[in-house]
Amino acid sequence: MRPDAGAWFAERTTVAPSLDDVDPGALLRAKRRGRHRVSVVLPARDEEATVGDLVTGLRSHWVQRLPLVDELLVVDSDSTDDTARVARAAGADVVSTADVLPGHGTRPGKGEALWKSLAATTGDLLVFLDADLLGDVTHYVPALLTPLLTDPQTSYVKGCYTRPLRADGVSSPAGGGRVTELTARPLLNALWPELAGVVQPLGGEYAGRRSVLEQVPFVSGYGVEIGLLIDLLDLTGLAGLAQVDLGVRRHTSQSQEALGRMAGQVVSTVLSRAGRGRTDHRLEEAGGLLTQFRHDGMGFVPHSTPVAVDERPPMVTVPEYRALPADVVG
Numbered sequence: 646m647r648p649d650a651g652a653w654f655a656e657r658t659t660v661a662p663s664l665d666d667v668d669p670g671a672l673l674r675a676k677r678r679g680r681h682r683v684s685v686v687l688p689a690r691d692e693e694a695t696v697g698d699l700v701t702g703l704r705s706h707w708v709q710r711l712p713l714v715d716e717l718l719v720v721d722s723d724s725t726d727d728t729a730r731v732a733r734a735a736g737a738d739v740v741s742t743a744d745v746l747p748g749h750g751t752r753p754g755k756g757e758a759l760w761k762s763l764a765a766t767t768g769d770l771l772v773f774l775d776a777d778l779l780g781d782v783t784h785y786v787p788a789l790l791t792p793l794l795t796d797p798q799t800s801y802v803k804g805c806y807t808r809p810l811r812a813d814g815v816s817s818p819a820g821g822g823r824v825t826e827l828t829a830r831p832l833l834n835a836l837w838p839e840l841a842g843v844v845q846p847l848g849g850e851y852a853g854r855r856s857v858l859e860q861v862p863f864v865s866g867y868g869v870e871i872g873l874l875i876d877l878l879d880l881t882g883l884a885g886l887a888q889v890d891l892g893v894r895r896h897t898s899q900s901q902e903a904l905g906r907m908a909g910q911v912v913s914t915v916l917s918r919a920g921r922g923r924t925d926h927r928l929e930e931a932g933g934l935l936t937q938f939r940h941d942g943m944g945f946v947p948h949s950t951p952v953a954v955d956e957r958p959p960m961v962t963v964p965e966y967r968a969l970p971a972d973v974v975g
């Protein structure tokens with residue numbers, strides 16, 4: 646990893662406390678001191694199976710028992726199932742993407758839902774969580790907010806976690822984050838090596854200040870996370886970014902074919918950014934080292950592998966080849 650990425654990883658990665666170790670008083674004091682208002686946003690397309698429990702748990706802990714969260718919004722993103730009703734019944738506010746900024750029409754995709762959420766919420770701090778998360782993720786919210794509540798320099802916080810994979814009815818302790826590992830991470834390492842320390846660049850759990858989120862574009866589809874990461878790096882520098890180890894993240898996984906389409910959106914988003922301004926700088930210096938991460942039970946451990954292009958020149962340029970007898974050279 647490049648020294649700046651390595652330093653960022655070492656200095657800007659914190660570990661989320663367990664729910665029992667969260668200090669509610671400190672959280673509320675920090676929130677009040679900063680006169681913050683907190684909005685939690687769940688973009689949801691066809692998540693009736695999971696959104697209810699998720700909203701119930703978040704609302705019970707962070708709205709009813711401890712007033713850490715002021716708004717809990719589910720953005721119904723063209724669902725064809727009962728997502729909206731289930732979310733509302735669990736106590737969330739619910740808007741449909743099409744009903745927000747109707748003068749701007751509506752587009753399909755997760756990023757559209759997240760962009761519209763800025764116009765449908767009032768918090769100066771926003772927390773984004775996927776609506777297909779499985780298991781107890783209650784601690785995600787205070788963990789993602791803490792760097793924003795305690796460090797004015799931090800504007801954007803990414804969650805990171807190990808990602809078990811359940812696909813085709815088979816579960817494995819790792820293997821999730823397929824587009825991250827096979828597309829996003831190699832591309833970011835090649836073109837934005839300063840972001841090589843970000844463990845889960847595509848992760849759907851993150852928090853940010855409205856003051857920066859409203860200044861950057863939102864890619865309408867699945868490119869939204871990588872687009873935000875690159876654009877917020879440009880806006881705030883690495884110093885404005887942080888990440889929190891949230892432990893484990895389980896969610897309902899998509900098919901390889903669906904992830905292929907997601908990867909396509911991620912690639913087009915990266916290329917749209919790589920083509921900006923410093924193209925020659927970025928593309929000419931592309932590649933070299935790929936940093937990946939293992940979890941040793943205590944924390945994430947980076948390990949880097951050279952992936953620079955290694956190639957031979959065209960044979961015709963090799964003098965010894967040109968000196969060979971004509972019947973050999975052809």
Ligand SMILES: O=c1ccn([C@@H]2O[C@H](COP(=O)(O)OP(=O)(O)O)[C@@H](O)[C@H]2O)c(=O)[nH]1
Pocket residue numbers: 687688689690691692720722753754755756758774775776777849896897898899
């Ligand atoms: O057009 C879309 C696609 C996805 N999502 C939501 O965005 C989150 C992440 O999407 P998905 O689960 O499809 O991606 P994965 O986590 O499988 O990569 C989930 O809460 C989806 O319901 C959305 O709001 N609109």
Ligand SMILES: O=C(O)[C@@H](COP(=O)(O)O)O[C@H]1O[C@H](CO)[C@@H](O)[C@H](O)[C@H]1O
Pocket residue numbers: 755775808810820821822823824825826847848849850867868869870871896897898899904907
């Ligand atoms: O990280 C990934 O590779 C993809 C796919 O994860 P899985 O292979 O289904 O565990 O999931 C993420 O990517 C999407 C695009 O950025 C995000 O929108 C999702 O929230 C996130 O789960």
